[in-house]
Amino acid sequence: MMATLQLDRILGLDKSKMTVTTQAGVKTRNLIDWLARREYALPTIPYYIDQSIGGAVATATHGSSIFWGSLSSLVTEIKIVLADGSVRTLTEADGDLFAAARCNVGVLGVVVELTFMIVPNKIVRRGLGYASDAHLLTELKKAEHDSLAFERVHYWYSPPLKMAAVTTVDNLSPLEQHEAKAMASLGREASDWYSRLFADSPLEKPLQRVVLANYLKTPSAKEAATNIMLGHAMNILPGTYKLSDALPVQQVLETDILLSAFGRYDQYEYAVALDKAHDCVKSLFELFDRNVTNRDDFRVPFCLRFVGPNHEGLLGMSRGGSRFYLNMDNYDVYNRHGFSQSMQVIKDLMASDTCQARVHYGKASIYSPVSGAWTKRDAQYVKDTVGVDIFERFLSAAKTLDPSGKFADGVLVPK
Numbered sequence: 525m526m527a528t529l530q531l532d533r534i535l536g537l538d539k540s541k542m543t544v545t546t547q548a549g550v551k552t553r554n555l556i557d558w559l560a561r562r563e564y565a566l567p568t569i570p571y572y573i574d575q576s577i578g579g580a581v582a583t584a585t586h587g588s589s590i591f592w593g594s595l596s597s598l599v600t601e602i603k604i605v606l607a608d609g610s611v612r613t614l615t616e617a618d619g620d621l622f623a624a625a626r627c628n629v630g631v632l633g634v635v636v637e638l639t640f641m642i643v644p645n646k647i648v649r650r651g652l653g654y655a656s657d658a659h660l661l662t663e664l665k666k667a668e669h670d671s672l673a674f675e676r677v678h679y680w681y682s683p684p685l686k687m688a689a690v691t692t693v694d695n696l697s698p699l700e701q702h703e704a705k706a707m708a709s710l711g712r713e714a715s716d717w718y719s720r721l722f723a724d725s726p727l728e729k730p731l732q733r734v735v736l737a738n739y740l741k742t743p744s745a746k747e748a749a750t751n752i753m754l755g756h757a758m759n760i761l762p763g764t765y766k767l768s769d770a771l772p773v774q775q776v777l778e779t780d781i782l783l784s785a786f787g788r789y790d791q792y793e794y795a796v797a798l799d800k801a802h803d804c805v806k807s808l809f810e811l812f813d814r815n816v817t818n819r820d821d822f823r824v825p826f827c828l829r830f831v832g833p834n835h836e837g838l839l840g841m842s843r844g845g846s847r848f849y850l851n852m853d854n855y856d857v858y859n860r861h862g863f864s865q866s867m868q869v870i871k872d873l874m875a876s877d878t879c880q881a882r883v884h885y886g887k888a889s890i891y892s893p894v895s896g897a898w899t900k901r902d903a904q905y906v907k908d909t910v911g912v913d914i915f916e917r918f919l920s921a922a923k924t925l926d927p928s929g930k931f932a933d934g935v936l937v938p939k
């Protein structure tokens with residue numbers, strides 16, 4: 525086990541190339557804030573920003589960006605310490621070695637530094653709307669032909685409520701930029717309002733217990749889900765913000781509340797080719813409507829996002845086309861029944877021909893009946909989903925960078 529906590533320095537900006545170089549143990553949140561103080565932003569960020577940036581890139585972590593892809597797509601240079609202690613700096617010119625390192629799942633060496641593309645931290649408009657099941661399906665059909673219209677769109681779909689909150693983040697015209705300046709000062713603090721509601725209150729602990737009760741014990745799943753959706757809506761208040769503040773992120777307190785309420789829970793996330801998204805989600809809704817899987821088991825909304833076809837490495841999820849991601853939180857395993865029949869049904873749908881989904885490396889496994897990320901069967905799974913040729917190219921890059929197999933996990937890469 526190796527910790528990267530002390531690799532915590534952001535090394536600098538190259539304004540002419542529009543890049544930032546950082547050590548790999550830096551928290552994504554700290555990099556975003558450091559850039560914002562200098563009027564720059566990462567063009568796309570995940571909802572969760574308290575992981576290390578090295579871990580985020582290792583697993584092709586993403587937000588919702590058709591244009592920019594994932595964090596792995598933004599990387600232009602990777603410095604990696606190899607098993608023999610030597611240091612390699614990999615760029616596009618290194619072909620498959622760079623392509624392997626972009627989404628390395630920790631099996632090539634220790635990534636110590638990363639360089640990312642950045643953009644000016646412009647003022648943008650964040651919108652909040654709502655969509656019914658039918659409207660969501662219409663939109664997914666539209667996304668098949670006009671994917672760019674879904675740049676930075678997030679859906680928060682609540683199964684018990686049969687509706688989604690929709691966050692949009694749109695660019696402003698130069699004139700609008702000028703006029704919007706005065707309004708942009710609130711920044712992420714505005715969207716922190718919901719979190720502060722908990723933090724500042726002397727009732728903080730009781731409130732957390734209320735949240736817990738609402739998630740797990742409230743007999744009405746609709747009531748619990750409404751509560752959670754309201755919380756989300758407050759967390760993504762519409763308005764004009766700097767880009768770094770407008771992209772939806774999980775607040776620190778939101779994480780604390782979830783952890784204190786549940787301790788442990790699993791997240792499953794599936795990437796579906798964009799041209800299958802409509803049929804896949806339609807089938808999901810049919811399962812819900814026929815009660816094959818239970819809407820009320822999903823009190824926390826699904827997070828639905830879009831990621832473009834940009835390069836994100838050999839093992840990347842977006843190779844060959846844009847993707848639609850479905851993220852589901854499962855609280856049953858550790859907090860309720862010990863096993864979620866509803867989640868199992870969804871896993872089967874995701875693995876079916878209708879969805880042909882791939883599992884995000886940063887989340888729980890498709891095969892594990894209970895939880896867990898990498899299982900023995902995942903190597904076969906990755907081989908099947910990326911294709912044998914690509915998988916072999918990854919193994920070959922692993923062999924070049926780590927001939928002794930020191931970083932091989934014995935699952936994906938044989939020792």
Ligand SMILES: Cc1cc2nc3c(=O)[nH]c(=O)nc-3n(C[C@H](O)[C@H](O)[C@H](O)COP(=O)(O)OP(=O)(O)OC[C@H]3O[C@@H](n4cnc5c(N)ncnc54)[C@H](O)[C@@H]3O)c2cc1C
Pocket residue numbers: 528548549570571572575576577578579580581582583584585586587628629630631633634635636884885886887
């Ligand atoms: C609450 C929560 C919300 C999340 N939300 C999102 C989201 O919105 N979008 C999304 O795409 N993902 C999301 N994720 C997934 C998350 O981004 C990934 O699991 C990420 O890999 C976690 O980073 P970490 O720093 O915790 O890394 P770890 O879990 O410690 O490591 C993950 C993998 O990366 C490797 N690794 C880490 N650092 C290095 C390094 N320096 N060099 C080489 N290998 C390394 C490890 O060996 C391991 O294989 C979420 C996760 C959580 C827990």
